[in-house]
Amino acid sequence: MSKFGKGCHLHLIDGSAFIFRAYHALPPLTRKSDGMPIGAVSGFCNMLQRYVDGDHGPDAPTHLAVIFDKGSHTFRNDLYDLYKANREAMPEDLRPQIPLTRQATEAFNIPCKELEGYEADDIIATLACQARKAGGRVTIVSSDKDLMQLVGDGVEMLDAMKNKRIDREGVFEKFGVYPERVVDVQALAGDSVDNVPGAPGIGIKTAALLINEFGDLETLLDRAEEIKQPKRRQTLIEKRDQIELSKKLVQLDCKTPLDFTLDDLELRDPDPDKLLSFLAEMEFRTLSKRIADKLRVEPPVIADTPAPAADEPQAEEIPFDASKYECVRDAAALRKWIDQAQERGWVAVDTETTGLNEMVADLVGISLCIEPGEACYIPLTHRDGASDDLFGSDALAEGQMPLDEALALLKPVLEDPSILKIGQNMKYDAKIFARYGVEVAPIDDTMLMSYAMHAGEHGHGMDTLSERYLGHTPIPIKPLLGSGKSAITFDKVPIDEATAYAAEDADITLRLWKLFKPQLHRVQVTTVYETLERPLVPVLARMEMHGIKVDRDVLSRMSNAFAQKMAALEAEIHELAGETFNVGSPAQLGEILFEKMGLEGGKKGKTGKYSTGADVLEDLATEHELPRKVLDWRQLSKLKSTYTDALQTHINPDTGRVHTSYAITGANTGRLASTDPNLQNIPVRTEEGRRIREAFIAEPGNVLVSLDYSQIELRILAHVADIPALKQAFADGLDIHAMTASEMFDVPLDEMTPEIRRKAKAINFGVIYGISGFGLARNLRIPRAEAQGFIDRYFERFPGIRRYMDDTIAFAKEHGYVQTLFGRKIHTTEINAKGPHAGFARRAAINAPIQGTAADVIRRAMVRMPEAIDGLPAKMLLQVHDELLFEVAEDAVDKTIEIARDVMENAPDPAVKLDVKLTVDAGKGANWAEAH
Template identity: 70%
Template sequence: MNDEGFGKGSHLHLIDGSAFIFRAYHALPPLTRKSDGLPVGAVAGFCNMIWKYINDARGPDAPTHAAVIFDHSSKTFRNEIYDNYKANRPPPPEELKPQFPLTREATRAFNLACLEIRDYEADDIIATLACQARELGGTVTIISSDKDLMQLVGDGVDMLDPIKGKSITRDEVFEKFGVYPERVADVQALAGDAVDNVPGAPGIGIKTAAQLINEYGDLESLLDRAEEIKQPKRRQTLIDHAEQIRISKRLVQLDCQTPIDFAMATLEVKDPNPAVLMDFLNQMEFRTLTNRVAERFKAAPPEPVAPPPAETSAPAAPQFPPLNCENYVTIRDMDTLRQWLDAIAQKGMVAVDTETTSLDEMQAELVGVSLCPEVGMAAYIPLGHVEGTADLFGGGARSEGQIPMEEALAALKPVLEDPAILKILHNAKYDWKILARYGIRMSPVDDTMLLSYALNAALHNHGMDELAQTYIGHRCQPIKELIGSGKNQITFAQVPIDKATRYAAEDAEVTWRLWQHFKPQLPAAQVTTVYETLERPMIEVLAGMEMAGVRIDSDHLRAMSGAFAQKMAQLEDEAHTLAGTKFNLGSTKQLGDILFNQMGLAGTKAGKSGALSTSADVLEDFAAEGHELPARILDWRGISKLKSTYTDALPTSVNPETGRVHTSYSIAGAATGRLASTDPNLQNIPVRTEEGRRIREAFIAPEGRKLVSLDYSQIELRILAHMADIPALKQAFSEGIDIHAMTASQMFGVPVEGMDPMIRRRAKAINFGVIYGISSFGLSRNLRIPRAEAQEFIDTYFKRFPEIRAYMDRTTREAKTQGFVRTLFGRRIHTPGISSSGPAAGGARRAAINAPIQGTAADIIRRAMIRMPKAIEGLPAKMLLQVHDELVFEAEDSAVEPLIAIAREIMENAHIPAVHLSVPLVVDAGAGRSWAEAH
């Protein structure tokens, strides 16, 4: 470190920035920016604390140099010493995460040095600067109340508690620890720390530790002379846990040798630039503090940022020149690659895309990586291309002019993992998983697919080709032009490098342009918080779940397939007998001929073909009227679907390397935010049938582990009770009353005690049906009652709960007025067709009514999933599956109960503090060797 300009007479202030952030967050009520709903409460508190510090730091003791020090990330070199270091700490709240970078911006806006170093804690940086400043003859004031930093108090170094506004002296350190600062680490090593998960010596607290250190002088002397301790239990503890105690010392001891590569002169105190500071505060919409700064510096405050109108048209796409794919570069050597990576590091952002041999992220091989740091500048790094038709990974000859993959990835890794460089991708989860298998964990990441989804859910799909055509007027080269289709299809590894460069670099530049189009629109659409806290964090969470996979019992499924085949044959025979002739049950034409021509049933036309429909709805109606053949067809179709989708297909989906099934979740599929499971779909296994239960028996945990299921109880009904403000339902949920029995009692005037199960079933069908805008026709089918009776039930329901009708009417009006509805968390769900006429209008209206309810439920479980990995990090457990309102985990037997306790706490409080529901959320939990046992 260059010490020029710092020496005797210099006074360095070191501010514990991370402590300031958490203090601000917990001390102040939630605050969101009006323009876009972004949480900024912690930023506001942080700015006020820094402003107070600047105003207080005057006079003869004013600092000559100052810096605000932050923790870089949760993982540091101490995790290499002890895996479970800080494992018990809960993850930061989702509302706080987007505020971390803003506090760094705030620090720079105040013209203070902002320091953080990868793999080191803020305390280590503070310790190193304090020690070096003292060696140079300067004095140091550490502004923090962190007990760990008390190790530094002494000659030339003091501490100031910013909460109490008083100095922490050596005597006060002694009063707290029973030793002076130079022995604080010894005491901490013995006593351990439950908050940071420092193990220490079992049964020894601060007081006993201090007595021992004072008696023996220091920790090593104590451990060397442990045999001399008279008390047997204490003696044995120190002997048995000596190595653990030494590890604890390494964990608590501050590192005064943190690698620092900046000059002390850069920490020199300077007044804030009023224009820069006020611009930042104004963008944050901190009007009061903006005015204080203006008054202090006698400057005119900027005009307040105007909140966006309730609805604005999308900004026009940035005016870029057309893509010129002829200018793309092929990177074939390390010197060129380093030049590109240096340019990317200077830019601080880059669009990235990977090319692979397959769409299966768990088995695809990496073929190349494309990069785009700005418009008109894109390159492709070929890594796995082959000559001829043989695939490299099947023994083909490697094409010339490619950097060895290990060398290229080693160079890419620091850039792709650098938290200061933003990586922009489209469908980032795919590329994240591919690169994770090669040892690269990209962060931070922006995803143009999810940006589009946050802005335009339900308006269109979010594939790159469609977005490029729609928003930047560019037609992307179809992949089929390169690899063909059908039996002649090749892999991307076999595409000539020059053609691959054009295609891959084009994808990267299109991604860059889409990002520049979508990202600025978030504030105007008021979906910044949705994107930052509900979409973006899901990339890594889902990637981890998908890569973990779930184990299945293939033999069990094959046996079920045989049983299903026999059952289908039996149903086929029964159908033939009922029809009086043999026919193909899978042929809609033959079935239609029997139902409508031979049996004379009245049908309705389906689609443009004019053929009479044999859909499930039609068959259910016929079955409800007492016709046996349609009932057999429905049973046959149900068994056939389970056989083809699950018992036949799942064993073929087992990954040969992992021995597990790896589903893939679509984040941007359903408009409401619900996730969709594909390849294979594990979300549609029937819940309440015997067949569904038996299929779940095939999902198993390895020996010594269990599957654990946690499922929200009636979450959508609870959200409806809150959103529609229904006193009777809210009271029932708050008191834990059987909601369906209560509804039946309210509707039909029967007591809850001894209620006929059929009456409760009818109430349950209405309770759930009303969320989806069920009609009398639909309810009559579900309950197999006359339509008039079903309509009477619905009318009675709305009379008893008029708040639901009011909610439906209000939501429909909002959808028609603004073209979208919102969840409680601000997710925007567009409602195309809401103002149309004809049959489509009814479906659009029902979708609009349901969307805020289902979407809010989806948002809640997303928030729980995002918080979960950090919360269970210290347990031998992992999250495997999400099935609508249910999360499925795998855990060692000993971790089942702790996992349930932690996961239940997170799920039941996932909405807090962003939304406070007026009804409690309840989570049911179970565990077993199979999913069936756990569910």
């Protein structure tokens, strides 16, 4: 190491200037994994890197240091306690970044110097003095005018942003004097930023004039009497002490006690590991890559998903304050909100209604939110519950604008294509509005955004999201409505309480939207959200509102028939048992079977009760009469209670149809879930059960048309696991289970038996579900070893399956999620857990991409369907995972099947090119049983 001296060039970077410049130049970036503010550090690192790599020509550094301030109290405060007293507090999101800029400097292997009780400027001054004395040159990287007093022979400043060097002449331009007199000018002019008093009424121009006239400050003060202007003369005489103090404050200290020498600042190369690990820790992807390329090393892997730490509630900037919410009671007030929505181009909307069933519930009020904390509630049909009057309870409460008037004002906004309507579960609100003649569009939905980003991690209800991402627990609805028999509907809630509750919901929704919207892109699920979630809302809303016609009489007759058969069976069961008991009670049945009758079969379950599931009873039925009869009774009981009875209660009196509701975020895999009632589990597997489908009918002149994907999950498996034999079989249109059986058991196709085919079919499905020897054995009722043998052979014949499973689990373990072919992410939070959880998680991880891809495919078909069948007398009514059910005018059936099949079979285009063709089977009939 050479001694610092002639030929050396010391560059001194003013760290604080870099930090503030970086902070103000960049948006408030945060670290993805934990939300830590990181913008200033990012800018700082970029500036540092650019400086180090920059071409400085003949001014290239041989020595380099970054100098920071340390401590808020310096010797200048001892001289003058108001020094820098009016400086603004450091921004909250900058404070935690300060220590990181020190770390960053060290990571770049640049000396990082600071000294308690001294400003960076003093250290810079001292080093500059030392360097000059040793015969070297100095460049001070800063544009702070306080440092200009140091410029001189061999010492220059550099404005790194403007890349402009400042020498003696540059200082003269700025101050009107040369560097050695700068402190004199500053002492007179003072500095409002640093709270240096100076001489009142004298600025830089006047100060320079005076100094140039008298030579220096001391001479000027001594000969102040000679000044011609009376005001100036008086000020300089009266404020002499203050001026002299000011000079001490601006004079930099060249004798700062340093515990290092110039030689310690010699330029050195960074340690790639240290630097890159710091950048990775900060999650600076671009900069890491750039530096890694330059250093010719591999860039660090930086996770592209938020770590679990991101789950911690974000600090809310604007507190929730119910008293700030406005209750809108007239058109004038509403117009103001409408104006704001038009100005912004967005508005969060939430409806309050008399119930959860959108087909029945009435609109009670509407809340809007434009910016966090700025929300309103528009009560419309609140009832006056306070009155004891028999008729009074139905009267509208005072102070509400007429429903028609409010809707007339809001309709243009809600339907305006240039105003985005933001909601949490917008399908609900859109359906309510639709019943009032308002077609809400376009929409964004925070529930669906959460689903796209976090499926598998947590639920997507507003309470969950608010607590998790806003750190705020919403006002619960329970205390407002009560529970049980005394529960009231929302229209009976007092308007002031309703305002606090309802407006807050809109407020929360808007805050979530502001948080989620930019995250979609970062988590790379924008396409999923935009193509598979958002556009589904209007499609499903229309299907649900259309409903399906159900013949009440058919159901009613079946219920009666079931009741009779059940009664007969019940009598026989009691006869066989020798006593009467509740056949519907598994606990009582267990007692009868395993204690009174003493049959084989063990206790199970955590509750210590006997298991009496269908598989158990099925085994017992070979030896005894009673279990068979219980099985028959149970089947009838199920059909009656869940279907023939319950379905009747779901027939809408206005439409005569049944309107299910699809939960878009119901299943983690991307499947829909149908509720109230569930029309995705209408019986079909048994003859008696299938007859329930005869009650699902078409209007006169129409038929029901069913189109369903043939073996879609196995086809997707063949594609993703890349199984040539499976692909070929599908291409040839073979019986896929028979083909599998032939491969596995070496049986030619023309000698295939139903029994062998059945086994192969069970294995095919088992594979999709994350097969285990135990599970297959139980399903096929064969010894476990034999089942394991089948699986082993399956993997042997189709090695791609094993590879797919291993790869999928490895991916899940590394990333915490798995993906469908269309990019949908399904999180597997338990995949790295120990214990029984892990087994479930592994099988779920294997299944999710297959089930999820199939779900994506039919979603794509559904989104495209309305336009495809537009103009045809055909309506899409139901989705049952791989089936779409339509109601079609008789003369348009063939055309509809042709078009809908085309849409379904080509649904993956153009996003995904499957190696296996998708095929769709079609059926038609007067009822669902015939159509399927």
